[in-house]
Amino acid sequence: MSEDAAAEHVVELRAVTRAYGSPPTVALNGVDLRIAAGEMLAIVGPSGSGKSTLLNIIGSLDRASAGDTRIAGHEVNRMSDAELSALRAHAIGFVFQQFHLSDGVTALDNVATGLLYTGMPARERRRKAEVALRRVGLGDRLRHHPRQLSGGERQRVAIARAVVGEPSLLLADEPTGSLDTKAGAGVVEILAELNRSGTTVVVITHDQELAERMPRQVRLRDGEIVADERGVAA
Amino acid sequence: MSRPRASRPGAAPARSRLRPGDLLALGFHGLRARPLRAVLSSLGIAIGIAAMIAVIGISTSSQALVKERLSELGTNLLTVTGGSDLLGQEVPLAEGAVAAIRRIPGVQHAGSTAALADVNVYRNSEIAPSRTGGLSVAAADLELLDATGTQMLTGAWLNEATAQYPTVVLGRAAAERLGIQSPGSLVWLGGAHFSVLGILDSSVLVPELDSMALIGEPVARQLFGHTGNPTTIYERSDDARVGAVRTLLPPTLSPEKPSAVKVSRPSDALAAKNTVDQAFTGLLVGVGSIALLVGGIGVANTMVISVLERRREIGLRRSLGATRRHIRQQFLLEAVLLAAAGGLAGTALGWLITAIAARANGWALAIPPEVLVAGVAVTAVVGAIAGLLPAVRAARTSPTAALSS
Numbered sequence: 347m348s349e350d351a352a353a354e355h356v357v358e359l360r361a362v363t364r365a366y367g368s369p370p371t372v373a374l375n376g377v378d379l380r381i382a383a384g385e386m387l388a389i390v391g392p393s394g395s396g397k398s399t400l401l402n403i404i405g406s407l408d409r410a411s412a413g414d415t416r417i418a419g420h421e422v423n424r425m426s427d428a429e430l431s432a433l434r435a436h437a438i439g440f441v442f443q444q445f446h447l448s449d450g451v452t453a454l455d456n457v458a459t460g461l462l463y464t465g466m467p468a469r470e471r472r473r474k475a476e477v478a479l480r481r482v483g484l485g486d487r488l489r490h491h492p493r494q495l496s497g498g499e500r501q502r503v504a505i506a507r508a509v510v511g512e513p514s515l516l517l518a519d520e521p522t523g524s525l526d527t528k529a530g531a532g533v534v535e536i537l538a539e540l541n542r543s544g545t546t547v548v549v550i551t552h553d554q555e556l557a558e559r560m561p562r563q564v565r566l567r568d569g570e571i572v573a574d575e576r577g578v579a580a
Numbered sequence: 581m582s583r584p585r586a587s588r589p590g591a592a593p594a595r596s597r598l599r600p601g602d603l604l605a606l607g608f609h610g611l612r613a614r615p616l617r618a619v620l621s622s623l624g625i626a627i628g629i630a631a632m633i634a635v636i637g638i639s640t641s642s643q644a645l646v647k648e649r650l651s652e653l654g655t656n657l658l659t660v661t662g663g664s665d666l667l668g669q670e671v672p673l674a675e676g677a678v679a680a681i682r683r684i685p686g687v688q689h690a691g692s693t694a695a696l697a698d699v700n701v702y703r704n705s706e707i708a709p710s711r712t713g714g715l716s717v718a719a720a721d722l723e724l725l726d727a728t729g730t731q732m733l734t735g736a737w738l739n740e741a742t743a744q745y746p747t748v749v750l751g752r753a754a755a756e757r758l759g760i761q762s763p764g765s766l767v768w769l770g771g772a773h774f775s776v777l778g779i780l781d782s783s784v785l786v787p788e789l790d791s792m793a794l795i796g797e798p799v800a801r802q803l804f805g806h807t808g809n810p811t812t813i814y815e816r817s818d819d820a821r822v823g824a825v826r827t828l829l830p831p832t833l834s835p836e837k838p839s840a841v842k843v844s845r846p847s848d849a850l851a852a853k854n855t856v857d858q859a860f861t862g863l864l865v866g867v868g869s870i871a872l873l874v875g876g877i878g879v880a881n882t883m884v885i886s887v888l889e890r891r892r893e894i895g896l897r898r899s900l901g902a903t904r905r906h907i908r909q910q911f912l913l914e915a916v917l918l919a920a921a922g923g924l925a926g927t928a929l930g931w932l933i934t935a936i937a938a939r940a941n942g943w944a945l946a947i948p949p950e951v952l953v954a955g956v957a958v959t960a961v962v963g964a965i966a967g968l969l970p971a972v973r974a975a976r977t978s979p980t981a982a983l984s985s
């Protein structure tokens with residue numbers, strides 16, 4: 347992998363610092379991170395080390411206090427709210443620990459919501475949602491409501507929602523945090539499968555075992571990257 | 581993947597876009613998610629608009645009845661009097677006044693009464709002269725009945741023949757007070773026996789005839805020295821000519837002093853009597869507006885709470901690509917729909933109240949449709965104003981709200 351082929355990098359952070367409030371508490375301190383297209387990596391570190399803060403910045407939900415952030419080739423600091431929203435609508439997918447599914451709505455419609463802000467007609471959104479649900483192995487749960495699904499199934503619905511728009515970058519914050527080991531393994535398997543088909547996947551996790559199964563692990567402590575290891579697992 | 585690298589470096593990404601139909605669905609979804617709260621928070625608006633619609637509806641329905649009655653009675657009746665002099669004495673009109681009025685173009689009927697000042701009517705000769713019972717005696721023109729549009733309750737009106745003899749037609753109240761129920765009875769009028777020819781029905785437009793005893797002009801001249809000067813002239817004309825006739829009347833009757841002649845339109849007075857209630861209507865509309873204002877504050881309050889509760893939903897939508905504007909629109913629309921739902925329910929309720937009131941009073945239901953449309957439109961505007969601040973706050977919610985647990 348050539349380090350200087352900037353165009354190949356989906357994410358490129360240079361000396362990114364994020365400080366909250368005044369006096370400032372520094373959540374991220376001079377982070378340099380490059381993620382190449384098609385990579386899969388885990389971000390690990392103790393609680394409060396800045397993992398979620400880093401993911402927010404990678405996902406363009408938050409802006410760095412200092413430093414340069416490039417996502418999918420775009421200089422985030424120079425983009426308007428509408429442009430960043432467009433980037434999220436088309437190029438980035440998010441998976442959250444608490445799923446954030448809408449209770450009164452079927453799995454299919456929850457997934458279709460992932461395309462709501464692309465302006466796609468409802469019929470086409472549903473059609474794609476069905477494809478995405480089949481992809482995560484929930485082809486037989488289309489009409490189920492979130493309450494009728496297990497935790498692992500709910501997280502798979504949430505993953506389907508994140509990837510229904512075929513984003514180039516998938517970000518997951520503790521996707522297995524609310525699941526037991528077996529369901530968690532299922533979710534990780536789906537993420538790996540998505541990665542094999544070309545999506546860049548970034549996963550925050552506390553689970554050391556899970557992290558070690560990823561090709562790359564970025565270790566944070568006190569807002570700084572203390573290790574960036576490429577395992578042989580891949 | 582068909583679009584693995586959606587955005588090449590430097591190329592502007594495709595825009596975020598929310599279809600109008602999807603926005604509408606989002607607005608309704610927000611209400612359906614918490615139906616009880618939606619109902620309770622739009623109740624204030626519903627009550628406010630119901631009160632306003634009911635007030636306006638009841639007022640227009642009752643006025644519709646008055647208008648209907650007036651058009652039955654006719655609004656083309658004018659009453660002419662000579663006015664009063666400096667001492668407050670009524671000035672009689674000229675002898676040929678009625679004939680002169682009949683010559684004005686457009687005049688259909690003209691009739692007159694001439695009050696006979698010192699002549700009184702009693703049941704019989706035994707009654708003390710001071711007990712007049714508030715009744716008055718007047719010489720009547722034969723066309724009076726047609727001009728005023730008064731109906732006979734029983735018996736007959738004066739004619740050329742009977743007007744020559746001591747015969748009398750009584751107003752309804754006069755007949756009651758004199759104890760006369762049927763024609764043929766005798767009354768003691770101006771020191772002579774007069775035979776009752778008939779009794780008039782009471783008239784809404786000319787209530788003064790009610791307490792009168794009307795005798796023919798020839799007999800009045802003969803017995804009581806009537807000079808032929810009428811006191812009041814009643815005139816009916818083509819509807820289209822009422823205004824023109826009205827301006828012609830004073831100069832026709834009194835070319836040298838037209839301002840002394842008083843012309844009035846009884847139907848105007850009747851209509852005015854019914855608009856006295858307008859002040860009361862205004863008060864109720866004011867109360868309705870306050871209810872609407874309080875209802876609007878209720879909606880704003882609900883929306884503010886909703887925004888606080890739904891921070892994660894907002895964060896999720898932002899992560900799915902919603903712009904600030906999309907979030908703002910969603911919450912604004914929700915507030916508008918919330919208020920408009922209250923407005924719709926309130927308008928229906930107001931209509932129902934009006935229908936019940938109209939039925940109870942025997943009116944025809946008459947609410948102008950534009951009032952109903954305005955009712956819903958006003959509530960939608962109230963909703964938009966109430967939702968403005970919450971929507972702006974929702975749009976300001978940090979996109980990271982979905983991630984931070």
Ligand SMILES: Nc1ncnc2c1ncn2[C@@H]1O[C@H](COP(=O)(O)OP(=O)(O)OP(=O)(O)O)[C@@H](O)[C@H]1O
Pocket residue numbers: 366367371372373391392393394395396397398399400
């Ligand atoms: N909105 C905020 N305002 C102020 N401080 C914040 C905010 N968000 C995060 N922080 C601080 O930044 C630091 C890093 O937080 P972050 O959420 O990134 O940690 P984390 O590694 O995700 O932890 P966890 O594993 O518990 O989720 C923490 O000290 C936290 O208190």
Ligand SMILES: [Mg+2]
Pocket residue numbers: 397398399519
């Ligand atoms: Mg975190």
